[in-house]
Amino acid sequence: MIRLVKICLAPAALLVISSCSSLKMDRVDFGWPVESVVTVSSANKIEDLRYSVSAWVAGLAQEEFQDSTALRGAKLRLLRSSEGYYFLTGPKFKHVYVFSPGPSSLILNTSIPVAEGGLRNPALNQRTPYVEVLDGDNFHALLTADDIVEVKK
């Protein structure tokens, strides 16, 4: 009897599972046309008004400078790539941090080392499908969400 019920319920379960499969929208472009220059507040918070993004950067300061207050007052460069990753860097940074968005959080995807001595005046440009990182005339590289594709010094 139990076996008969199982046999009967199996197609119904399959039907339910197939109807619950999530809808997916393809070819979404998340890219911002231009980076945002955001100033770290005394409370270690950055906020971009145009795209309504805000985040706490104490953890990032700790990671990059081993000092959770090191970024206060600094101007950070934030750019979202066309794939949807957030690229973040700033003056004196040795890395470009790549985050993917999570529920109420930005989760570190990669930290890409770009300058051993630290960047002086960095900038991020949208160069779909890449993100370009510049440091004045000294450094120029194209990045993906995982690594450097091309470096030009």
Place this chain on the structure above:
Amino acid sequence: MNRILLLALLGATLSAAATAQHSDYALKSDFEDRYRQIASRLDSATATQEIESLKGEIEKLETDYTPHQQFLDKALYPLTFDESMAKLRSLQVLTYDRVYLIRTQGVKLSELEARITSLTTRLDSLTAQRDQLFGELQESRKSLTALREAVKRLTANLAAKDRLIFAIADSIFLPYGKDLHQVADLQKEAIGQRLDKANVLTRVYEIAADNVKFLDVTQLQGKDYGNLIEQYQAFTGRWAGLKEKITDVAATSAMVPTVSTRKGPAKTSVVRGGTKETRAASETAATQSAHVDSVLAEWHARLNAGFWGGLQKEFTAAGITVAPFNDGPSFSSSVRQEVASLAASKQDPQPFVETLWKQKVDKEWRDGLTKDAMLGKTEYAALDKLVSELSRETIDLTFIAYIAGVLVIALLIWFFVFRKKKRPDQPAPAPTA
């Protein structure tokens, strides 16, 4: 295959990057800084020469950043690059105008703007009232008194709107004097913007269209036409003057069309200067003016058809058959033919002279007929004289008949009196035995 494509893409990207190794953010910021500087200098300018010189800087800014237009269209959101430049040009034009008016005419721009706004508000309120009156006109068809009242109020409303729209146009042009050829191009642009802001061309079109609608839905009497013809003529005259000025302004100003969802001339807005846009502006003004001309032609046709058709009906109602007429010359010819025919025949001219001409034409239609656009005073007087002579001939014949009758009676009296007087003279007959 995919790898080749990826390499090609990478190559293309690197090549683009190699030619433009700059910070997009810095590019955007530089543009915004230069933009702000020009805007700030315009704001504080007190001399027209200073403002005029900034035109070159605006053009340079545009030239410098046009290669980055695609990027700036996105980065300057919510405005595009073109819109940002148009805003700056517009600021320059308005500033020039503000400074010029204060310096030369003593007119404060704010006062001028306030006057235009006040007139526009009054016009809008009359438009709302018009809608209500058209509704009343439909409802009051059953009662002749109510219908006449509705027609009267609607006529007054339309006449007030006619006056107001041209008052708005006058307010816009007045500070610049009569001769627009003396006015600088920048000021013409300012006039163009003000005309656009007050939506003058669309309003002129709408008012003319209202008059056409009024003629369509209203049963008019002969005496109504005098005012209506005057109103049409005044409107046409004022429009001719305004059209000439608008054409002059459009030839130099930078008006280009925007999307219009309603019938009538498209609304215009100032976007940017340059030859291409100027051509577009003058073409747009020409198109809009052509729309107004076309609705004016319709107005004229309806007015003529209503007038001559109504007059023809009076003839038919009086039982007078004349050759059909649809304008002054044909009406004149028909009346002359009828007079000649009545004079030649022994037909009684009374119905034509008394019932039709004196009671109807002269009482109700004279005001309309004497307008130059219809028949004219001279021709009407000539026709009236002709018809009166027809009437005098009738009176003369009657008078002669009366005289003849009196003479016959006098003759008879004389005859009988004469006979009575003669009787005693006759010898008495001899007595018979």
